[in-house]
Amino acid sequence: MREDDSTWFSKWEEELPSPEELMPLSQTLITHDLAVAFDIRNPNSPQQPPPPPLLPLQTPSSQPNSAEFDSAELGGGGGATGDEPARTLKRPRLVWTPQLHKRFVDAVAHLGIKNAVPKTIMQLMSVDGLTRENVASHLQKYRLYLKRMQGLSSGGGGAGGGLTGGGDPATDHLFASSPVPAHFLHPGRANSDNFLPFVPVAALQQHHHQMAAAAAGHQQLQTQYRQIGHFGSQPNGQFEHPFLSRQSQTVHHRIGAPVNNPVVPSSYVEDMESATAANGRKVLTLFPTGDD
DNA sequence: CTGTCAATAT
DNA sequence: CATATTGACA
Numbered sequence: 001m002r003e004d005d006s007t008w009f010s011k012w013e014e015e016l017p018s019p020e021e022l023m024p025l026s027q028t029l030i031t032h033d034l035a036v037a038f039d040i041r042n043p044n045s046p047q048q049p050p051p052p053p054l055l056p057l058q059t060p061s062s063q064p065n066s067a068e069f070d071s072a073e074l075g076g077g078g079g080a081t082g083d084e085p086a087r088t089l090k091r092p093r094l095v096w097t098p099q100l101h102k103r104f105v106d107a108v109a110h111l112g113i114k115n116a117v118p119k120t121i122m123q124l125m126s127v128d129g130l131t132r133e134n135v136a137s138h139l140q141k142y143r144l145y146l147k148r149m150q151g152l153s154s155g156g157g158g159a160g161g162g163l164t165g166g167g168d169p170a171t172d173h174l175f176a177s178s179p180v181p182a183h184f185l186h187p188g189r190a191n192s193d194n195f196l197p198f199v200p201v202a203a204l205q206q207h208h209h210q211m212a213a214a215a216a217g218h219q220q221l222q223t224q225y226r227q228i229g230h231f232g233s234q235p236n237g238q239f240e241h242p243f244l245s246r247q248s249q250t251v252h253h254r255i256g257a258p259v260n261n262p263v264v265p266s267s268y269v270e271d272m273e274s275a276t277a278a279n280g281r282k283v284l285t286l287f288p289t290g291d292d
Numbered sequence: 293c294t295g296t297c298a299a300t301a302t
Numbered sequence: 303c304a305t306a307t308t309g310a311c312a
Binding site: 093117118119132136139140143 | 294295296297302
Binding site for chain 1: 304305306307308
């Protein structure tokens with residue numbers, strides 16, 4: 001029944017063959033300008049349909065959504081006419097969506113704990129808009145998560161927890177959604193050959209703004225709740241995402257009966273990047289990469 | 293300067 | 303309250 005349990009990492013091996021395959025990595029985050037443009041915090045309209053966060057493929061159509069420009073910022077004083085570039089502007093808040101986190105894990109996994117440093121990860125991810133600080137922050141969170149899992153799974157203590165191979169959410173929320181490469185659990189242990197040495201390929205840089213994915217717009221919105229629940233209520237009925245259905249709201253009682261293993265809440269698309277390879281590896285590689 | 297830990301803000 | 307952001311330190 002549960003095949004995912006032991007398949008995920010099996011698949012992983014197939015997935016991380018060569019760096020070249022990883023090269024095409026390219027996700028589009030919100031560009032600064034766009035972010036700022038969307039960052040509009042409508043004082044009057046509290047419920048403005050937030051821009052669809054991530055768009056893997058299948059760009060609907062660029063429906064020029066009337067973007068209202070609300071420069072209700074600036075607290076008096078200061079030249080309001082000056083800032084046009086997105087420099088020195090405060091980013092809203094990075095929304096680490098499962099897919100994005102997956103990319104993060106992917107990069108870290110392929111890099112190896114050794115090279116898994118913020119800068120490298122960030123570069124490998126090639127996520128436009130992502131900054132070192134973002135990755136660094138998330139990285140440490142991820143490390144803590146790994147550490148936590150280590151202590152719980154091994155050990156013997158058995159402490160009331162129980163449940164070892166499952167992994168229980170509630171504390172790790174997002175982290176639990178993405179598969180954790182086994183090797184992460186323990187740095188110097190098990191066989192070393194398991195992994196590919198992997199050499200930091202030349203600086204890969206490629207990012208273009210093809211499908212704009214706007215994910216900004218949440219400034220003070222509590223994350224997780226309706227962050228990206230269902231946005232198929234567009235008047236135009238444009239998007240209809242099959243995935244991205246968080247089933248939170250589930251009352252998880254602390255100790256209760258042995259919860260079943262289905263940890264994975266919904267089914268996130270395994271990997272959209274692999275889809276490209278299946279079809280004919282190419283697509284993203286010929287685009288003018290205006291890197292930084 | 294880059295990476296990490298701690299504190300703070302939202 | 304959890305998460306991301308920011309600051310300070312190594």
